[in-house]
Amino acid sequence: MNGTISADDLKKLAGRRGEAQWVDVRTASEYAAGHVPGAINIPMEQIEARLADLSTDCPIVLICQSGVRARLAAALLEPRRTDVTVLDGGTSAWVSAGFPVVVNSATRWGLERQVRLVAGLLVVIGAVLALTVNPHWVYLSGFVGLGLAFAGLTNICAMASLLCKMPWNRSRRLRPAATSVPGQTCSLRNVSSAGGDSETIVS
Numbered sequence: 001m002n003g004t005i006s007a008d009d010l011k012k013l014a015g016r017r018g019e020a021q022w023v024d025v026r027t028a029s030e031y032a033a034g035h036v037p038g039a040i041n042i043p044m045e046q047i048e049a050r051l052a053d054l055s056t057d058c059p060i061v062l063i064c065q066s067g068v069r070a071r072l073a074a075a076l077l078e079p080r081r082t083d084v085t086v087l088d089g090g091t092s093a094w095v096s097a098g099f100p101v102v103v104n105s106a107t108r109w110g111l112e113r114q115v116r117l118v119a120g121l122l123v124v125i126g127a128v129l130a131l132t133v134n135p136h137w138v139y140l141s142g143f144v145g146l147g148l149a150f151a152g153l154t155n156i157c158a159m160a161s162l163l164c165k166m167p168w169n170r171s172r173r174l175r176p177a178a179t180s181v182p183g184q185t186c187s188l189r190n191v192s193s194a195g196g197d198s199e200t201i202v203s
Contacts (some may be wrong), residue, residue, distance in 0.1 A: 025044040
Protein backbone atom coordinates (compact mmCIF):
# COMPACT_ATOMS: atom_id res chain seq x y z
CA MET A 1 0.00 0.00 0.00
CA ASN A 2 1.13 3.54 -0.75
CA GLY A 3 -0.25 7.03 -0.22
CA THR A 4 -3.44 7.39 1.79
CA ILE A 5 -6.38 5.22 2.72
CA SER A 6 -9.89 6.31 3.65
CA ALA A 7 -11.58 5.43 6.92
CA ASP A 8 -14.11 3.28 5.04
CA ASP A 9 -11.40 1.28 3.30
CA LEU A 10 -9.44 0.89 6.53
CA LYS A 11 -12.56 -0.42 8.27
CA LYS A 12 -12.84 -3.10 5.58
CA LEU A 13 -9.33 -4.25 6.53
CA ALA A 14 -10.31 -4.64 10.19
CA GLY A 15 -11.26 -8.28 9.71
CA ARG A 16 -7.97 -8.93 7.93
CA ARG A 17 -5.67 -7.28 10.48
CA GLY A 18 -2.67 -9.39 9.44
CA GLU A 19 -2.55 -7.52 6.14
CA ALA A 20 -1.29 -4.32 7.79
CA GLN A 21 0.02 -2.99 11.10
CA TRP A 22 -1.87 0.05 12.39
CA VAL A 23 0.28 2.61 14.21
CA ASP A 24 -1.08 5.66 16.02
CA VAL A 25 1.63 8.34 16.06
CA ARG A 26 -0.09 10.74 18.48
CA THR A 27 0.99 11.30 22.07
CA ALA A 28 0.15 8.70 24.70
CA SER A 29 -2.59 10.88 26.21
CA GLU A 30 -4.22 11.50 22.82
CA TYR A 31 -4.07 7.77 22.12
CA ALA A 32 -5.73 7.03 25.47
CA ALA A 33 -8.45 9.60 24.80
CA GLY A 34 -9.65 7.61 21.80
CA HIS A 35 -7.89 5.44 19.20
CA VAL A 36 -8.77 3.13 16.36
CA PRO A 37 -9.24 -0.40 17.78
CA GLY A 38 -6.16 -2.54 17.22
CA ALA A 39 -3.77 0.36 16.62
CA ILE A 40 -0.55 0.43 18.62
CA ASN A 41 0.93 3.68 19.93
CA ILE A 42 4.32 4.91 18.74
CA PRO A 43 4.49 8.74 19.09
CA MET A 44 5.86 10.50 16.01
CA GLU A 45 8.96 11.73 17.83
CA GLN A 46 9.84 8.11 18.69
CA ILE A 47 9.14 6.53 15.32
CA GLU A 48 12.75 6.53 14.07
CA ALA A 49 14.05 5.09 17.35
CA ARG A 50 11.45 2.31 17.41
CA LEU A 51 11.80 0.83 13.95
CA ALA A 52 12.12 -2.60 15.57
CA ASP A 53 8.51 -2.26 16.78
CA LEU A 54 7.30 -1.95 13.20
CA SER A 55 6.34 -5.16 11.49
CA THR A 56 8.49 -6.19 8.54
CA ASP A 57 5.96 -8.80 7.40
CA CYS A 58 3.18 -6.44 6.36
CA PRO A 59 2.55 -2.81 5.32
CA ILE A 60 2.18 -0.01 7.88
CA VAL A 61 -0.85 2.26 8.27
CA LEU A 62 -0.06 5.47 10.17
CA ILE A 63 -2.82 7.22 12.10
CA CYS A 64 -2.92 10.59 13.89
CA GLN A 65 -5.70 13.06 14.69
CA SER A 66 -6.12 14.70 11.28
CA GLY A 67 -3.47 13.12 9.08
CA VAL A 68 -0.79 15.82 9.35
CA ARG A 69 1.50 14.10 11.86
CA ALA A 70 0.99 10.75 10.17
CA ARG A 71 2.28 12.25 6.91
CA LEU A 72 5.29 13.69 8.73
CA ALA A 73 5.98 10.29 10.27
CA ALA A 74 5.62 8.67 6.85
CA ALA A 75 8.23 11.08 5.50
CA LEU A 76 10.59 10.03 8.30
CA LEU A 77 10.08 6.38 7.39
CA GLU A 78 10.33 6.91 3.65
CA PRO A 79 14.10 6.21 3.42
CA ARG A 80 13.54 2.85 5.16
CA ARG A 81 10.03 1.73 4.18
CA THR A 82 8.11 1.94 0.94
CA ASP A 83 4.95 0.26 2.22
CA VAL A 84 3.63 3.05 4.45
CA THR A 85 0.08 4.38 4.16
CA VAL A 86 -1.61 7.27 6.00
CA LEU A 87 -5.21 7.23 7.21
CA ASP A 88 -6.71 10.19 5.36
CA GLY A 89 -8.29 12.55 7.89
CA GLY A 90 -6.90 10.57 10.81
CA THR A 91 -8.89 9.54 13.85
CA SER A 92 -11.27 12.44 13.26
CA ALA A 93 -12.31 10.94 9.91
CA TRP A 94 -12.67 7.52 11.53
CA VAL A 95 -15.01 8.92 14.19
CA SER A 96 -16.93 11.02 11.66
CA ALA A 97 -17.57 7.85 9.67
CA GLY A 98 -19.32 6.42 12.73
CA PHE A 99 -16.71 3.80 13.55
CA PRO A 100 -15.88 2.90 17.19
CA VAL A 101 -12.80 3.98 19.09
CA VAL A 102 -11.18 2.59 22.22
CA VAL A 103 -11.27 5.14 25.06
CA ASN A 104 -9.30 5.04 28.30
CA SER A 105 -11.70 6.34 30.97
CA ALA A 106 -8.92 7.85 33.11
CA THR A 107 -7.23 10.08 30.55
CA ARG A 108 -5.24 13.19 31.42
CA TRP A 109 -3.71 16.02 29.46
CA GLY A 110 -0.50 15.27 27.63
CA LEU A 111 2.66 16.87 29.01
CA GLU A 112 3.19 18.93 25.87
CA ARG A 113 -0.30 20.39 26.20
CA GLN A 114 0.31 21.21 29.86
CA VAL A 115 3.54 23.03 28.96
CA ARG A 116 1.75 25.08 26.30
CA LEU A 117 -0.99 26.04 28.76
CA VAL A 118 1.37 27.05 31.59
CA ALA A 119 3.73 28.92 29.25
CA GLY A 120 0.84 30.78 27.65
CA LEU A 121 -0.61 31.77 31.02
CA LEU A 122 2.77 33.02 32.24
CA VAL A 123 3.25 35.12 29.12
CA VAL A 124 -0.22 36.66 29.47
CA ILE A 125 0.27 37.29 33.20
CA GLY A 126 3.64 38.93 32.56
CA ALA A 127 2.19 41.18 29.85
CA VAL A 128 -0.83 42.21 31.93
CA LEU A 129 1.25 42.97 35.02
CA ALA A 130 3.73 44.93 32.90
CA LEU A 131 0.90 47.13 31.64
CA THR A 132 -0.94 47.55 34.93
CA VAL A 133 1.58 47.18 37.76
CA ASN A 134 5.21 47.53 36.79
CA PRO A 135 6.92 47.49 33.37
CA HIS A 136 9.56 45.12 34.73
CA TRP A 137 7.02 42.28 34.68
CA VAL A 138 7.62 42.10 30.94
CA TYR A 139 10.77 40.16 31.78
CA LEU A 140 8.57 37.28 32.91
CA SER A 141 7.18 36.93 29.40
CA GLY A 142 10.67 37.25 27.96
CA PHE A 143 12.01 34.61 30.33
CA VAL A 144 9.30 32.16 29.31
CA GLY A 145 10.03 32.83 25.64
CA LEU A 146 13.75 32.19 26.16
CA GLY A 147 12.93 29.01 28.05
CA LEU A 148 10.80 27.71 25.18
CA ALA A 149 13.51 28.60 22.65
CA PHE A 150 16.10 26.79 24.78
CA ALA A 151 13.83 23.75 25.04
CA GLY A 152 13.40 23.71 21.27
CA LEU A 153 17.15 23.91 20.64
CA THR A 154 18.29 21.42 23.27
CA ASN A 155 15.20 19.22 23.80
CA ILE A 156 15.57 19.98 27.53
CA CYS A 157 12.47 21.57 29.06
CA ALA A 158 12.68 22.59 32.70
CA MET A 159 8.96 23.31 32.81
CA ALA A 160 8.14 19.82 31.56
CA SER A 161 10.48 18.30 34.15
CA LEU A 162 8.69 20.27 36.87
CA LEU A 163 5.24 19.32 35.63
CA CYS A 164 6.25 15.65 35.56
CA LYS A 165 6.60 15.81 39.34
CA MET A 166 3.05 17.05 39.84
CA PRO A 167 0.60 14.61 41.49
CA TRP A 168 -1.66 14.36 38.44
CA ASN A 169 1.28 13.25 36.29
CA ARG A 170 2.45 10.43 38.52
CA SER A 171 2.71 7.14 36.71
CA ARG A 172 0.02 4.58 37.27
CA ARG A 173 0.81 1.37 39.09
CA LEU A 174 -0.61 -2.13 39.10
CA ARG A 175 -1.99 -3.87 42.15
CA PRO A 176 -3.93 -7.11 42.66
CA ALA A 177 -7.66 -6.77 42.24
CA ALA A 178 -8.35 -9.92 44.21
CA THR A 179 -6.61 -12.18 46.71
CA SER A 180 -4.63 -14.97 45.14
CA VAL A 181 -6.17 -18.43 45.54
CA PRO A 182 -4.21 -21.68 45.03
CA GLY A 183 -4.84 -23.00 41.56
CA GLN A 184 -6.03 -19.62 40.27
CA THR A 185 -4.19 -16.75 38.66
CA CYS A 186 -4.30 -13.32 40.25
CA SER A 187 -5.99 -10.70 38.10
CA LEU A 188 -4.52 -7.19 37.92
CA ARG A 189 -6.07 -3.83 37.24
CA ASN A 190 -4.64 -0.38 36.69
CA VAL A 191 -5.13 2.17 39.44
CA SER A 192 -4.08 5.78 39.75
CA SER A 193 -4.44 8.66 42.14
CA ALA A 194 -7.31 9.90 39.97
CA GLY A 195 -9.26 6.65 40.23
CA GLY A 196 -9.78 3.52 38.16
CA ASP A 197 -8.23 3.13 34.74
CA SER A 198 -10.13 1.09 32.19
CA GLU A 199 -10.60 0.87 28.45
CA THR A 200 -13.98 1.14 26.78
CA ILE A 201 -14.95 0.80 23.14
CA VAL A 202 -17.10 3.78 22.20
CA SER A 203 -19.13 3.71 19.01
